[in-house]
Amino acid sequence: MSRNLRIVLIHPPHESEERAHALHAGLAEAGYEVIASLPADIHLPEQIAQLQPDMIIVDAESDARDVLEHIVIATRDERRPIVMFTEDEDPSSMEAAMAAGVCSYVVAGLQPERIKPVLKVAMMRFQREQKLLHELxxxxxxxxxxxxxxxxxxxxxxxxxxxxxxxxxxxxxxxxxxxxxxxxxxxxxxxxxxxxx
Known part of the structure; x- marks a missing residue:
């Protein structure tokens, strides 16, 4: 799964360099390829449509509501598995993320050894959810x-x-x-x- 998975990494416009680097390193170490790293802005829907990633990873240290709004618009017509790495433990943030289509909401989980299992579970959960939606x-x-x-x-x-x-x-x-x-x-x-x- 990891070798050919096309991942787009989305981050808030003012994200810390150290955090972004840690996630990139963890993904590379797990054998994933990030095809683009994009800021969450008004161009995101157009860029996602152009790149056609297999998975979207959101890296948002704290409140990610703005990022989620852009992702909802970007994935409205074509759903994709979305994984969010954050430090935000607020239940309302988790609820908003799930409502936006996030498959996996990971708090304080940027350790490289955790990334691969998290992405695998997110992909399986997404595929199961899509199957249920088709059946419905x-x-x-x-x-x-x-x-x-x-x-x-x-x-x-x-x-x-x-x-x-x-x-x-x-x-x-x-x-x-x-x-x-x-x-x-x-x-x-x-x-x-x-x-x-």
Whole structure:
């Protein structure tokens, strides 16, 4: 994982040189390549879009709310695993970081030997979260399709005096004849009903 992981390091504009160097050294020692080190400013979304990193690491010694705002905008359209190294133990800061999409919030964890396991766990957590989000979207989509089909069945039952099974069979036959999905034919029936009133 570490050899080909493309990392962008983000830091507040006024970060201490010593801290930045420690993180760079820890990443290099763990076998990671930092493709860019960027300040958290208004150009961040554009730069992230251009670089297409696999992971974002935020290095913020203290309050990182400004940094988080820029990251939320930068990763809004394309989510990425985000790891934050900080000295801020304030629970509200942790909550804000998690709400911004941070996978791993590490307080006082810049020791080189800790970096690799932290990044591995963050990547695994991110992948698991993405899988759950995809499953949730898929479930929502199927539920929406089910509602459309049920409405179309109800319409056929009311208008044509069909039983539920007959209405379903009618939808299936129409879908097969037109080479459409069941939900698509159901939506067409509802659209026609809306048009004709």
């Amino acid at each position: 979207e898929d479930t929502k989509h199927k539920l929406a399709e089910r509602k459309v089909i049920d409405r179309a069945k109800g319409l056929l039952m009311t208008k044509h005096g069909m039983t539920e099974d007959q209405a379903y069979q009618k939808l299936r036959t129409m879908a097969m004849n037109k080479n459409l999905k069941l939900a698509e034919i159901a939506q067409r029936i509802l659209d026609v009903e809306d048009l004709l009133g």
